[in-house]
Amino acid sequence: MGAGQSTGDDASTQGARGEHALTAQHLCMLLGHDLRNPLAAIDLATHLIARGPLEPSQASALAHIVSATQRAQELISELIDCIDSTRGRGLAIHKQSVTLHALVADALAARSRGSPAPVLEHDRIGEGACTADPARLAQLLDHLVGNALAHGAPQRPVIVASIIEASCFRIVVHNEGPMVPTERMPALFEPVSNGRTTPSGRSVGLGLFFVRQIAHAHDGEVHLRSDASGTTVTVRFPRTADA
Template sequence: MPSTGSWRRTDSEVDEHGPPAPAVQAVLDRVPCGLLRTDRKGVILRANETCCRWLGYERSELIGRGMYELLTIGGRIFHQTHIAPMLHMQSSVAEVKLEMRHREGQAVPVVLNVQHFPGPQAFSELAFFVARDRDLYERELLLARRHLESVVAEEKLRRAEAKDRALLAEQMVGIVSHDLRNPLQTIQMGAGVLLHGEHTEQQALILGRIVRAGERARRLISELLDFTQARLGHGISVHVQSLDLHALVRDVLEELRQAFPERALVHEPLGAGPCAADGERIAQLVGNLVGNAMTYGDPEAPVTVRTQVGPEGFRVAVHNSGAAIPAEVQARMFEPLVRGTTADSATRSIGLGLFIVREIAKAHGGQVTVESATGRGTTFTASIPSSTV
């Protein structure tokens, strides 16, 4: 198809290639693409049935017709400026898109492949398929891509808005929790003063309930403040100083025995020597772990707190007997708002205690782990490495 003129075969010109055998022609006619062979001048020598059907011609009308006559004006220009030079350089062109002309005049978009065979009997083989379906596919693909981009943009916007709302909610929790501390402290102080004065037995009972409820509210507010601080990316703050771990935990356990008078609470100190940590935060860590053990452990068995000090750092381990924690719960129980059970309990927290324990350990450069198995109970261990004061 290298010729750029319009040629028609004359009687004196002979198709040296000749028509294909009937069996071969039958196979070519069933091929689902248009097939043409042209001579060196661009005159059509062969055409299959698919080509004839797509362009609206009889085979006899195509044989001897110039290939150029089957192209639109735009197709001829594209052939002259692109296809012909490429065939001259590399003898083949693959997957080029242009327009052919139907017998009735309408343009037919096609994707064309051309292979030119030079020599004394030079000829070209052309294969093409109608690109209407491809055009439709490309348009649908473009629309789908635009729709996907729109969906992605909307999703990013929703996520950004959700993040802003979550940030605002956490900030509000922090602000409200902080502002509640002063009026709560006033209530506790007033109830404590009244509790030490003259009152009836019924009044003493009510005042005791007020004091205990105030203490629970104070712990809840403290947990919410720590949770908000950790979630906002600041982490829990610590003020590291030298301390006697065993003495600190012993004092904390004495206070906890007042809160759980009916439960056995055992302390096992191991090792000796000073360590460096934030005493108030370690006391909070112990309180949370013991409170968790009291809530979910066997009420008839003791809760054991083991403190161990060594040159590499120190550990605080809290053990309780009872049912084993399922593995799927262990994997996420240090996340906020996750509890070890769904059973109702008047003493259970909102699910921040273990999250805060993890954050306290992390703030000290350490970690907290859990081991739980049937028959051996559950042990939470906070490991804190050595630190310089």
């Protein structure tokens, strides 16, 4: 009886935990959607304020508000995407023809404007159009480069390569720095906590989780290699929708 009772209790506990997890996910989803309304109001207000004459200090403060609002909107989208992914729905993507090298160059330029003088190098290999969701590729690049800058050796360049081959294209991001222990690698692409922290002690969070989800949504794959020369993440995609 004791053994049977224990098994029943375990099943009941697991069922309760599952229900709590689903409730928490549902609440997070509702919260994410509801937060978009006040953020939209803030975004509209900043555009109206920007029309008038502003002192330099006011313009600087407004730019910070705009940047923070955009980041908050991105975080909400990522939260909703994360919940969808953990429920097995996968990420929504909208494939179209993209010019890979130009897309990567634009993403790196945007990252350079938002960071204190990061050293980013871009290697372009191959030519031709590729099929992918450009917004998702930009998101993937932002996460990969942000992670590389956070964990790379200070003042050493982060090297990004966009490579176009006959049947696939690849995005490769390399940073110098300490080798990632082998036992930590499986956790790097898990949501919320991936086993690594920034120099300030903060977790990288959902970044590498989304890299893997974006790759899988495109029928692609992610590979990570880390040794004495640094850490390299390679994301491989089929070049066309039919590949």
